[in-house]
Amino acid sequence: MERQAFDTRAAFQAQLALLLGRARVSLRMFDPDYADWQLGSASTDALLRAFLRGGGSLQxxxxxxxxxxxxxxxxxxxxxxYGHLIECRVTNRSLRHLTDSFCVADERDIVRRFHRDFFRGEADFDAPSSTQTCLERFEGIWAETTAGLHANVTGL
Known part of the structure; x- marks a missing residue:
């Protein structure tokens, strides 16, 4: 597949749904607050449950x-x-200036927005070389995080 540019909420969410549906092993996500990701929607829940049932892990x-x-x-x-397969973390204050957003699946697919305030971004599938920079950034960000959401902390 070739790189697909997008610039609307609907196109971003469609590309993200495609990525989630293709994921099998790992999902690495970064966004300031996930306000536009629809992580609470029924369709995203179904995609994530299928991914996690298959043994995938989400960071x-x-x-x-x-x-x-x-x-x-x-x-x-x-x-x-699926708490045993999901790890949610929160950035330290030193990283709060980061405003981009991305999701990498299986080190081969990526959907990214260049700035959280705009829907302009791109999706690239079957392109491991396109994911490398974001994977390296994710590892750097991950190293500067603390524990975030836990099922028992939220009262569930």
Whole structure:
């Protein structure tokens, strides 16, 4: 597949759904707050449950988990059901200036937005070389995080 540019909410969410449906082993996600990711929607929940049932693992980093706690009860149930395969982390204050957003699946597929305030971005599938920079960034971000959401912390 070739790189697909997008610049609308609907196109971003369609590319993200395609990526989630293709994922088999790993998902690495970074977004300041996941406000536009629809992690609490029924369709995203179904995609993530299928991924996790197959033994995939999810690593999610945000500046704040408040939106997920408030607006995504399905994601919180997913965390309760598959907490052993999901790790949610929160960035340290030193990284709060980061405003981009991305999801890498299986080190071969990527959907990324260049800035959280805009839907302009790109998706690239079957392109391991396109994921390398974001994977390296993710590892650097991950190293500067603390524990985030846990099913028992949210009262579930």
């Amino acid at each position: 999610l980093v945000a500046h704040s988990n408040a939106r997920l706690e408030r607006d995504a009860p399905r994601f919180l149930r997913l965390l309760q059901d």
